[in-house]
Amino acid sequence: MELIIDDRKRDTKLPAILRAALELFTEKGIHATTTKDIARRAGVSEGALYRHFQGKQELAEDLYITHLSHFTAQLDKSVLPHPGFRDRLEALVDGCFRFFDEDRTLFTYLILSEHNELGRTTKRVRHIRHLVRDILVDGRQSGEVREGDLEVFGAVIIGTILRVAVFRIYGLLQGDLRGQSKEVAEACYRAVGK
Amino acid sequence: MELIIDDRKRDTKLPAILRAALELFTEKGIHATTTKDIARRAGVSEGALYRHFQGKQELAEDLYITHLSHFTAQLDKSVLPHPGFRDRLEALVDGCFRFFDEDRTLFTYLILSEHNELGRTTKRVRHIRHLVRDILVDGRQSGEVREGDLEVFGAVIIGTILRVAVFRIYGLLQGDLRGQSKEVAEACYRAVGK
Amino acid sequence: MELIIDDRKRDTKLPAILRAALELFTEKGIHATTTKDIARRAGVSEGALYRHFQGKQELAEDLYITHLSHFTAQLDKSVLPHPGFRDRLEALVDGCFRFFDEDRTLFTYLILSEHNELGRTTKRVRHIRHLVRDILVDGRQSGEVREGDLEVFGAVIIGTILRVAVFRIYGLLQGDLRGQSKEVAEACYRAVGK
Amino acid sequence: MELIIDDRKRDTKLPAILRAALELFTEKGIHATTTKDIARRAGVSEGALYRHFQGKQELAEDLYITHLSHFTAQLDKSVLPHPGFRDRLEALVDGCFRFFDEDRTLFTYLILSEHNELGRTTKRVRHIRHLVRDILVDGRQSGEVREGDLEVFGAVIIGTILRVAVFRIYGLLQGDLRGQSKEVAEACYRAVGK
DNA sequence: TATGAATGAGGCTTCATTCAT
DNA sequence: GATGAATGAAGCCTCATTCAT
Numbered sequence A, B, C, D: 001m002e003l004i005i006d007d008r009k010r011d012t013k014l015p016a017i018l019r020a021a022l023e024l025f026t027e028k029g030i031h032a033t034t035t036k037d038i039a040r041r042a043g044v045s046e047g048a049l050y051r052h053f054q055g056k057q058e059l060a061e062d063l064y065i066t067h068l069s070h071f072t073a074q075l076d077k078s079v080l081p082h083p084g085f086r087d088r089l090e091a092l093v094d095g096c097f098r099f100f101d102e103d104r105t106l107f108t109y110l111i112l113s114e115h116n117e118l119g120r121t122t123k124r125v126r127h128i129r130h131l132v133r134d135i136l137v138d139g140r141q142s143g144e145v146r147e148g149d150l151e152v153f154g155a156v157i158i159g160t161i162l163r164v165a166v167f168r169i170y171g172l173l174q175g176d177l178r179g180q181s182k183e184v185a186e187a188c189y190r191a192v193g194k
Numbered sequence E: 001t002a003t004g005a006a007t008g009a010g011g012c013t014t015c016a017t018t019c020a021t
Numbered sequence F: 001g002a003t004g005a006a007t008g009a010a011g012c013c014t015c016a017t018t019c020a021t
Helices: A014-028 A035-042 A046-052 A056-079 A085-102 A104-112 A116-124 A128-141 A150-170 A177-192 B014-028 B035-042 B046-051 B056-079 B085-102 B104-112 B116-124 B128-141 B150-170 B177-192 C014-028 C035-042 C046-051 C056-079 C085-102 C104-112 C116-124 C128-141 C150-170 C177-192 D014-028 D035-042 D046-052 D056-079 D085-102 D104-112 D116-124 D128-141 D150-170 D177-192
Strands: none
Touching: A014 A035, A014 A046, A014 A056, A014 A104, A035 A046, A035 A056, A046 A056, A056 A085, A056 A104, A056 A116, A056 A128, A085 A104, A085 A128, A085 A150, A085 A177, A104 A150, A128 A150, A150 A177, A150 B150, A150 B177, A177 B150, A177 B177, B014 B035, B014 B056, B014 B104, B035 B046, B035 B056, B056 B085, B056 B104, B056 B116, B056 B128, B085 B104, B085 B128, B085 B150, B085 B177, B104 B150, B128 B150, B150 B177, C014 C035, C014 C056, C014 C104, C035 C046, C035 C056, C056 C085, C056 C104, C056 C116, C056 C128, C085 C104, C085 C128, C085 C150, C085 C177, C104 C150, C128 C150, C150 C177, C150 D150, C150 D177, C177 D150, C177 D177, D014 D035, D014 D046, D014 D056, D014 D104, D035 D046, D035 D056, D046 D056, D056 D085, D056 D104, D056 D116, D056 D128, D085 D104, D085 D128, D085 D150, D085 D177, D104 D150, D128 D150, D150 D177
C-alpha cells in the first residue's frame, strides 16, 4: 500500500524514507531504530531525513497521525452508513482485517504498537476505540446491545480484533484475515449482542 | 507486591534495583530506560547494577523470566483444578485481574508490554496463551466450546482480558478489575461457549 | 548605507546576499552563521550563494577586504590633508563616528569584530591602526605629541574610539556618535598631546 | 595561574578540561572550538566533559562567570581602598595588567573576547566597566575628574587598558604590561583628570 | 540562472560498561 | 561491596557544499 505523501515530494526520497522508517519502527520500535538504520534501508544519507522532518520524533509522529487519521476516516465511512449494530460490527471487523491484509506493517504501527515514545500525540487522533464506542452507544439505544458495561464491551471487541491480528503475526493463524471477518464478528456479537 | 528475590539478597540493594528497573521498563520501555535512570530511582550508584547482573539486558530478562514463570504457574494452579470450562474461564479471568490489581506494573511488564527487546527470551516461558489453549482444547472435547476455530477463540479470550486491563490503565474503566471478573468471563463464555 | 557592488550585479540577488551576510556575521559571528541563515534572510535559495562566491569563507573575506579598504582609503583622505596633529585627530574621530552612525553593522563587522575566522586575511589590509601610527609619528616630529611610547599612545586613541562605539552599541551612550567627536578628540589630545 | 576548582574535583580530569577549554575558546572562539578539540587537548575522552558539565555551553559559561566574578572581586579589593582618584586609576590599570601578565589566556577570555555566544550570561556579572564607573562617579564628586560625559570618560579608560593589552598580544608592545602601568594610568589621568 | 534535495563529514551528546579508589 | 569518573562506541543532528532538474 502506498503511504500518503504530498504530491510535490513524489520524486524525492521521502517515500523511501517513510517506508523504511515505518518498517523499522514496527520491527524494532521507534527508540531502538536509529536514524542510520532508516537511512541505510531507504538508500539515503542520514542527513536526507532532515530535509523532510525536524527529527526522528517528528517523522514517527507524522507517520502516525497522517495515516491513523486516514485509516480511521475510511473506517468511519465504511462502518457508519450501515444502519444496524450487527452489520456495523461486521463492517468494522472487515475494515480492520482488510487493512491488516493490505499493509500489515502499517496496521501494526498504527494499531498494535504501543508507542510510549509518542506520548500525548497518540491521544490527539480519532482511534478505532472511538468508533467502537459510537457503535456500541447506538446499539444500546436501538436495543441491539445487551445489558452490561459498554466500556467492557468495547474492550471485548477491540481486544478480539487486535489479538486476532497479533495471532496472525505470530503465525498462530494463517492466510488473509479478511477470510475470518465473519467468524470474528460473530464471536463479538455473541459476546455483547442481545 | 514484593518481587521474587533470593533470600540471601534481601538486605542488599537488589530489591530496590529490581523495583526501579521494573517501573522504568514499564513506563518507558527497556530500550529507553538508561542504567543511570535505574540507579537514580533505586538510590544506588551507576556501577552497582553490575554486582547483581551482567548488564541491563540480563536484568530485563531476569525480571521477565522469573516473574512470568511464577505467575503462570500460579495461574495454572488456580485454573486447572476446576473441572468445567466455564469455571476455568472465570478462574482465569479472575486470576489475571487479581494479579493486575495487586501489581499493575508487574502485570504490564509481563503481559501487556511488547518487549521486542527481549527477543527469543519471551518464547521460552509458558504464557497465558498456552493455558488458554489448554482450556479450550479440553472444553472442545467436553463439548462445552462451540464450533469454530480454537485459535480465534483463544484470541477472543486473551484479547478481551488484556484489553480490559489496558482500558483500566487508560482510565476508561475504574476501580479494581477483580470486580469485573464475572462480567468479563460471561462475555467470553457467550462468545465461545455452546 | 549601500554596500560596494560591481555595477553589473546591481540587479541580481547579490546585494541582498551581502547585506544579509553582513548582518548575520555581525550579530552571531561568521562561524555561527550558516549558509542557510544567509539564504533565508536574503530571500534566496541555499545554492544561490555559490554563484557569487566560492563559499562562505570567501564571502566573509570579500566583504571584509572590499569595505575595509574603502573605508580606510576614505579616512586617509579626510584625515591626512589636515596639517596639524590636533586637527587630524579630530578628523580621525569624526570620520570613524560618521561611519559608525551611517552603517553601524558594517562598522562593527570591519572594526569591532575579532574575526579569528578570517586568519591572515585581516592582516593584508590597511587598518585605522596604521593611520593612527602615521599621525602620531608626524605629530611627534612636529613636536605636538608629548614624550612617551607611541604604541601606547596609539592604543589610547584607538582604544578610546572603539570603546565609545562599543558603549554606543551597549546603549550606555545615546544618539549619533558624531555629536561626541569633539569631546572624544579632546580627551585623546589631552592624553597624548603636549 | 591555577583555575578555580571545587576541592572535591581536584584529582579528576576537570582541571585539565577547564584549562584546555579556556585555551581553545580563547584561541578560536567558543563556537569554533569542538568538544573533540577540548577532549584531545585535555587528554581525555569526549564523554568525560559531560561528567562535569551539561554541555559545551555550560562549560563556557561556567568558566566565564566563575573567573570573572573572582577577578572583579579582587580588583575591587585592590582599587577601592585607595582614597584618591589618581591612585585608584593606577591601581586599576596595574591590577588589570598584572592579571594579564599572570594569565594572558584567562584575561583574554574574560575581558577581551566578545562572546556573542554567551548571550545574557555576560550581563549578570560585575565587570571592570562597573568598577570604572564607580571610580569616576566618586572622582567627579571629589572634584578630581574634569567636566565631561562620564560614560565617555569610562570608554577612554577601559578602551585604553584593553587596547594596550590587545597591542601586547599583537606584539606591538613587548614585555610585561605591569611595567607600563604608570604610563598608561598617566595617559588616562590626563584625559579625564582635572 | 535558480532551486532545494541530497550528500558526507563532522559536531554535540548519550550511554552501557569498566575500573581505580 | 560501593562509588562515580572515565571510556569509546554510537546516536541524533547540522552544515557547507554539490548537483539534478
